[in-house]
Every structure is written in structure tokens, then in C-alpha cells.
Amino acid sequence: xxxxxxxxxxxxxxxxxxxxxxxxxxAMAFFAAMxxxxxxxxxxxxxxGMSAGAGQTLLQYLWPGLLWVAIFFTGILxxxxxxxxxxxxxxxxxxxxxxxxxxxxxxxxLAANLIILAAMEVILIPVSAVLYNIxxxxxxxxxxxxxxxxxxxxxxxxxxYAALTANLRAxxxxxxxxxxxxxxxxxxxxxKATTLVVRGDPMGELWVWLRIIALIDLVLLTVCTLTFExxxxx
Amino acid sequence: xxxxxxxAGPASGMPANGGPVVAARQVSKRYARNWAxxxxxLTVARGELVSLLGPNGSGKSTxxxxxxxxxxxxxxxxxxxxxxxxxxxxxxxxxxxxxxxxYLYGELTAVENxxxxxxxxxxxxxxxxxxxxxxxxxxxxxxxxxxxxxxxGMRKRLAxxxxxxxDPELVLLDEPYGALDVExxxxxxxxxxxxxxxxxxxxxxxxxxxxxxxxxxxxxxxxGGRVVFDGSTSDYEGAIAGATESVGLEAKD
Amino acid sequence: MIGRIVVYGSAFVIAGIVVIQTIRLAKAPKEKAxxxxxxxxxVALALLAVGLVLGMFVAPTExxxxxxxxxxxxHFPSWVGTAAGYLIAFIASIMYIKxxxxxxxxxxxxxxxxxxxxxxxxxxxxxxxGRPTWGVYWTWDPRLTTTAIMAITFAGYLVLRxxxxxxxxxxxxxxxxxxxxxxxxxxxYFSVRWWRTLHQVQSSPETVDLAMVWPxxxxxxxFLLLFLFMLTRRYLLARLRGxxxxxxxxxEVAGD
Numbered sequence: 001x002x003x004x005x006x007x008x009x010x011x012x013x014x015x016x017x018x019x020x021x022x023x024x025x026x027a028m029a030f031f032a033a034m035x036x037x038x039x040x041x042x043x044x045x046x047x048x049g050m051s052a053g054a055g056q057t058l059l060q061y062l063w064p065g066l067l068w069v070a071i072f073f074t075g076i077l078x079x080x081x082x083x084x085x086x087x088x089x090x091x092x093x094x095x096x097x098x099x100x101x102x103x104x105x106x107x108x109x110l111a112a113n114l115i116i117l118a119a120m121e122v123i124l125i126p127v128s129a130v131l132y133n134i135x136x137x138x139x140x141x142x143x144x145x146x147x148x149x150x151x152x153x154x155x156x157x158x159x160x161y162a163a164l165t166a167n168l169r170a171x172x173x174x175x176x177x178x179x180x181x182x183x184x185x186x187x188x189x190x191x192k193a194t195t196l197v198v199r200g201d202p203m204g205e206l207w208v209w210l211r212i213i214a215l216i217d218l219v220l221l222t223v224c225t226l227t228f229e230x231x232x233x234x
Numbered sequence: 235x236x237x238x239x240x241x242a243g244p245a246s247g248m249p250a251n252g253g254p255v256v257a258a259r260q261v262s263k264r265y266a267r268n269w270a271x272x273x274x275x276l277t278v279a280r281g282e283l284v285s286l287l288g289p290n291g292s293g294k295s296t297x298x299x300x301x302x303x304x305x306x307x308x309x310x311x312x313x314x315x316x317x318x319x320x321x322x323x324x325x326x327x328x329x330x331x332x333x334x335x336x337y338l339y340g341e342l343t344a345v346e347n348x349x350x351x352x353x354x355x356x357x358x359x360x361x362x363x364x365x366x367x368x369x370x371x372x373x374x375x376x377x378x379x380x381x382x383x384x385x386x387g388m389r390k391r392l393a394x395x396x397x398x399x400x401d402p403e404l405v406l407l408d409e410p411y412g413a414l415d416v417e418x419x420x421x422x423x424x425x426x427x428x429x430x431x432x433x434x435x436x437x438x439x440x441x442x443x444x445x446x447x448x449x450x451x452x453x454x455x456x457x458g459g460r461v462v463f464d465g466s467t468s469d470y471e472g473a474i475a476g477a478t479e480s481v482g483l484e485a486k487d
Numbered sequence: 488m489i490g491r492i493v494v495y496g497s498a499f500v501i502a503g504i505v506v507i508q509t510i511r512l513a514k515a516p517k518e519k520a521x522x523x524x525x526x527x528x529x530v531a532l533a534l535l536a537v538g539l540v541l542g543m544f545v546a547p548t549e550x551x552x553x554x555x556x557x558x559x560x561x562h563f564p565s566w567v568g569t570a571a572g573y574l575i576a577f578i579a580s581i582m583y584i585k586x587x588x589x590x591x592x593x594x595x596x597x598x599x600x601x602x603x604x605x606x607x608x609x610x611x612x613x614x615x616x617g618r619p620t621w622g623v624y625w626t627w628d629p630r631l632t633t634t635a636i637m638a639i640t641f642a643g644y645l646v647l648r649x650x651x652x653x654x655x656x657x658x659x660x661x662x663x664x665x666x667x668x669x670x671x672x673x674x675x676y677f678s679v680r681w682w683r684t685l686h687q688v689q690s691s692p693e694t695v696d697l698a699m700v701w702p703x704x705x706x707x708x709x710f711l712l713l714f715l716f717m718l719t720r721r722y723l724l725a726r727l728r729g730x731x732x733x734x735x736x737x738x739e740v741a742g743d
Contacts, residue, residue, distance in 0.1 A: 009350055009353040013342065017339060017341040017342065089337050090336060090337040096304045097304060097326065098326060098351075099324050099327045099354075102322070157667070160667070170650045180639065181639045181671065184679075185678035188678050212681060216678065223666070223667055223670050233306065234304060266653045266654070308655060
């Protein structure tokens with residue numbers, strides 16, 4: 001199908017551009033490192049944890065939430081950049097000129113963002129686990145599942161709003177402002193699920209939460225896909 | 235580039251009859267408080283060569299963008315190949331555009347830019363054919379160079395190559411001669427003449443009145459977003475000559 | 488069970504009627520909209536006056552909460568205006584995307600702006616009520632969280648509009664924000680609800696004493712009419728501003 005090839009071509013172009021310019025990746029790496037260190041100093045690396053017991057430090061107790069904060073704040077850099085590439089080369093007009101369903105553009109940009117976010121997470125998760133002394137080895141598969149679902153929801157709406165705000169002067173401000181309220185359900189569910197993975201799941205709730213995130217993802221993806229052709233208009 | 239333009243028929247998205255290729259009716263377009271186009275009517279038949287003339291800010295670029303469906307008009311209708319454009323329209327395969335800005339990706343090489351455009355047009359890119367297209371505009375030597383190192387003249391030529399990669403029936407050019415040196419202008423001239431000989435329908439918006447009149451048989455002039463002249467090239471030349479004379483007479487007094 | 492269906496069902500029907508009528512507002516002549524708004528406003532004023540008198544003076548002092556509870560006569564009804572406003576903004580935004588008629592954009596911004604006004608009123612009165620009554624200004628229960636998120640979403644909608652000068656671009660972009668934002672509201676509600684059922688959280692008291700029901704109903708109806716009045720006026724304001732530009736230009740385009 002022509003549209004699938006178009007989406008794939010877009011993914012390859014974006015990744016190729018990113019690999020050559022490294023603009024987003026450098027900013028993201030620096031920002032992620034900064035976030036991790038600041039949390040460490042602000043929350044006291046050895047301060048005792050609270051009700052979870054078993055001698056946890058505060059950082060270990062809060063790690064699920066901290067992880068997602070880091071993902072969301074670092075991810076915004078990638079999302080903001082995803083259509084900036086088009087703007088720099090003179091706007092998204094060229095994309096509007098090509099034949100084919102505009103949904104393919106959404107799919108391509110979304111996939112590219114997912115890959116970049118995943119690359120960031122692949123580094124962020126182990127580094128933060130090491131820094132805060134958290135044992136993840138046995139829980140890795142479940143954790144990756146949760147992170148994948150949460151990132152999907154984030155990227156789905158993020159890509160959409162990035163297209164919408166691409167040619168605004170106040171893009172850097174408006175993207176987080178618009179994104180934040182939509183992200184609340186994803187954050188809530190993702191942090192909850194991550195906590196269950198890391199601290200044990202005595203009542204078997206994890207599957208419920210995974211289904212919740214999946215459902216949220218589905219609704220958001222549907223709305224964004226259906227309206228993307230209007231988001232990308234001039 | 236292995237799919238050459240098919241013959242007209244429903245499957246290709248082109249109308250089989252001899253209807254107008256482009257039809258704009260009472261098109262008005264505003265940006266905030268500024269009306270760039272005011273009640274513009276324009277019809278272009280197949281095979282016509284139209285030059286779109288007018289000073290800066292007269293609405294030439296805006297008109298082209300409305301015609302190609304890149305922008306919605308505030309009022310009025312636009313039809314390409316007999317019907318309005320919709321999302322996912324395959325008619326765009328028969329439309330080639332040289333936009334006002336180059337819309338090339340600086341981090342990619344010339345060949346990579348063309349390859350991307352090729353896939354986006356629904357073609358299957360073949361390396362040799364892409365390099366041929368570059369050679370056609372004199373850029374074969376820079377095939378593997380990143381576009382951000384290109385001069386503006388080179389970018390213009392690459393954009394030209396991209397505009398016709400898919401052998402479109404209708405080609406719209408916005409300032410093809412802009413920012414080019416003598417050699418570059420030569421390339422563009424040759425390019426446009428080839429399109430003309432290939433029976434393509436052309437609309438060229440430009441400042442270079444002399445060249446435009448030499449290449450085209452119809453002239454449409456815009457001023458302040460309105461059409462102030464729409465007729466044959468010879469008529470236009472006559473009108474200009476008349477105007478110059480009267481101005482000259484007044485100056486003498 | 489039946490009672491619930493009836494209540495939700497009729498709420499739905501009323502909401503539907505309100506929405507359709509306000510969408511038709513987009514097409515109504517200005518004078519008609521102005522008159523309708525005035526009539527509605529006068530009736531609203533009457534209802535609110537009676538309701539407030541009843542609520543502030545006639546209704547008995549609550550056993551446990553004292554007189555502070557009287558704030559609820561403003562607090563609960565403001566959700567009517569909030570829900571109506573955002574729902575109207577949502578539907579009008581969809582209609583704009585489909586038809587590109589500027590009238591729908593005027594309805595949408597009116598709905599969103601008046602909705603934010605009622606929303607913030609509800610949040611503030613809720614905080615004022617909550618502190619002396621339950622000891623907290625705020626809690627993250629599903630309903631409160633949802634209303635806070637709604638306020639942020641549509642405040643963002645209004646801020647975004649301030650950044651876009653071009654009327655068509657502004658209408659298109661903000662319509663999409665309203666659509667996604669509104670779809671998000673039930674998602675927020677349900678996800679926070681699932682989240683909180685697994686914790687122990689104090690729930691806000693629901694039962695309302697019979698003697699207070701009548702003032703409350705009056706206030707709710709009054710607030711609904713007040714909302715419609717403000718919506719109409721705000722819509723007209725948006726329309727007048729928009730048409731002022733267009734009229735100038737229509738003369739130019741048609742002339743010479």
C-alpha cells in the first residue's frame with residue numbers, strides 16, 4: 001500500500017535527519033541526566049522511605065513517579081522537534097502537496113517519535129535504576145510492557161499537538177500546556193502500573209491497569225488519527 | 235519513476251473529457267486582516283501556458299497555494315481536473331509544484347531528497363533514474379552532497395527536479411527564476427521549454443516578465459489580490475506598450 | 488435503578504436540546520438572539536433572586552455543617568453551566584471542522600469561555616466550602632480532579648486562541664483542541680475513579696436534606712438560564728467582532 005510506504009519513508013527520513021544532526025537527542029540526553037541528578041539531590045539519596053517499609057530510600061519509593069516525570073519532560077523535547085524539521089525546511093506545505101492519505105503522515109511521525117522516545121527510555125531506565133539502587137532485572141519484561149503502553153499514549157497525543165502548534169510563535173509554551181491535561185490519565189495509570197511491577201502485585205491488579213492504559217491509548221489514537229488531516233492544514 | 239503518466243480515465247483520477255485543468259471561482263483569501271486574494275476567477279485549459287504576473291504582494295504566491303490545495307480559500311471554490319481536492323486524492327499525482335520556498339531537507343543529500351519525494355508521490359525510486367533527474371538540472375555532481383551546503387541556485391534546480399519527478403500533467407511554478415545566476419536561468423529556461431514541448435499545462439508566477447511572455451501564450455496579471463488582466467500574451471504586450479507611451483508623453487510635459 | 492435511568496436520561500435529553508438550540512444560535516439573526524438572551528436573562532434573574540433568598544434565609548441551618556453549607560446553592564449549580572458550556576464548545580467545534588462556517592466558532596468560544604467562568608466558580612466555592620466542613624481545601628477525588636482538568640484544558644483553549652491572529656486558523660486549531668480536550672474528560676474521570684477505589688478516600692457527602700431541595704432546584708434552573716444568557720451575549724460579541732472585519736472587506740471585494 002502506497003500509504004504504508006509513505007509512512008515508512010517519513011520514519012526513515014526523520015531518523016536519518018536526527019542521526020545526522022543529533023539535535024533532539026543531545027538536548028534530551030542532557031535534560032534527562034539533569035532531571036535524574038536533580039531528583040537525587042532534592043530528595044536526598046539516602047533519606048529513608050515512608051510507609052513501604054523494608055528500609056527503602058525515598059528515591060526508591062518514588063522511582064515509578066520520578067521515571068515518568070523524566071520521560072514526560074524529556075519527551076517533550078522530541079515531540080516539539082518532530083514537526084520543527086518540516087518548519088525549518090519551509091513549512092509543512094510539501095507534505096500537503098503529496099498524494100495519499102494524510103493519516104500516513106501521522107503514522108510516520110508517530111512511529112519516528114516512538115523510536116526516539118524508546119531510545120531515550122532504553123538509557124533512562126537502567127541509568128536511573130543504577131543511580132537509585134533499584135533491582136529491575138527480574139521485572140524487566142513487565143516494566144517494558146508498561147513503559148511501551150504509556151509511551152504510546154504520550155506520543156499519540158504529543159505528535160498530534162506538535163503538528164497543531166508547529167507554526168505558532170508560542171509553540172514551546174503551548175505544546176506542554178495543551179498536552180498536560182490530556183496526559184493525566186496516562187500518567188496516573190502508567191505510574192500505578194509501574195509501581196505494581198516494581199513493588200509487587202499481591203492482588204494481581206497489574207493486568208487491569210494494563211488494559212486501562214491500552215484502552216486510553218486506543219481512544220486517543222482514534223481521535224487523533226481521525227482529525228489529523230485537519231491538524232496539518234495551513 | 236517507473237510509473238509514467240497513465241492515459242486519462244477514472245482510475246488515474248484525471249477527467250477523460252476536455253474540461254479545464256484548473257478552475258478557480260470567486261476565490262478570496264485572507265490572512266488576519268490582510269486580504270491577499272479578492273474574488274479571483276481563473277480557468278486554465280489543458281496544454282495552456284499561463285504566466286502569472288504582478289508586483290510583490292499582489293497575491294501570485296497565494297493564488298498558487300490555493301490552486302494546489304495547500305491552503306483553503308476563505309471564500310470561493312477551486313477545482314483541479316474537474317473536481318475539488320479531498321484528503322488522500324490521487325489527482326495530486328498529476329500535479330507538480332515548485333513552491334515559493336524550497337522545502338528541501340538540509341540534512342539529507344540531493345539524491346535522498348529526491349528519493350523521499352519519489353516515494354511520497356507513490357513511485358518506486360530507482361537510483362539511476364534519480365541521478366538522471368539530477369543530471370537533467372545539472373546537479374549530478376552534487377548527488378551525494380547534503381542540501382544544506384547548496385547555494386540557493388542549486389536548491390532551486392533541485393526543487394525543479396523534484397517538482398517533475400512524477401511526470402505530472404499540470405505544473406505550477408512559483409518564481410522559478412528567483413535567485414539564479416545566468417547559468418541557472420539557462421537551465422530553468424531549457425527545463426520549461428521541455429515541459430512545454432511535452433504538452434504539459436503550465437502556470438508560471440514570476441517577476442521576469444520578458445521571459446514569461448516569451449514562453450507562454452497567455453498572461454494573467456494580479457494587483458492587490460485582483461485579476462487586472464487576463465488575455466493573450468500579445469494583447470498584454472500591446473497593453474504595456476500603450477501604457478508606457480502615455481506615461482512617456484506625460485513625463486515630457 | 489429506574490430512577491437513575493430516568494435522571495440520566497432526562498439530563499441527556501435536556502442537554503441535547505440545549506446543544507441543538509445553541510447550534511441553531513449560530514445561524515439565527517442577531518436581533519433574535521439578542522431578544523432571546525434578554526428574556527432568558529430576566530427569567531434567570533428572577534429565579535436566582537428567589538432561590539438565593541430561600542437558600543440564604545429560609546432553608547434551615549444544617550445539623551453538622553452549620554451555615555457554611557449554604558455555599559452549595561452556588562457550588563452545585565455552577566456545574567450545570569460548566570458541563571453545558573464545554574459540551575456546546577465540543578459540538579460547535581465539530582460542526583466548524585465539518586462546515587467551516589465561522590458562526591460555529593463563535594458559539595464554541597462562547598461556550599468555552601462561559602464554561603470556564605462557571606468552572607472556576609465551582610472550584611473556588613468548593614474550596615471555600617470544603618475547608619471549614621471537611622478540613623481540606625482540595626482532594627484528588629475523581630470529580631474534583633476532573634473538574635480541575637477541565638478548567639485547565641479549556642483555559643488552555645482560550646490562551647491558545649489569544650496567540651493566533653488569523654480567524655480561520657484560530658478557529659480550526661482551537662476546534663481541534665476542544666474536541667480532543669472534551670473527549671479526554673470522561674477518560675480522566677474514569678481513570679481517576681479506578682485509581683482511587685483502591686485507596687481509602689473520604690467521599691464528599693451526597694445526601695441533601697429535603698427542605699433544601701427546592702432552593703437548590705431553583706438555583707440550578709436559574710444558573711442554567713443564566714448560562715444561556717451569558718452564552719448568547721458572548722456569542723453575539725464574538726460575532727460582532729468577527730463580522731466587523733468581514734463587512735469592511737466584503738465592501739472592498741464587491742466594490743469597484
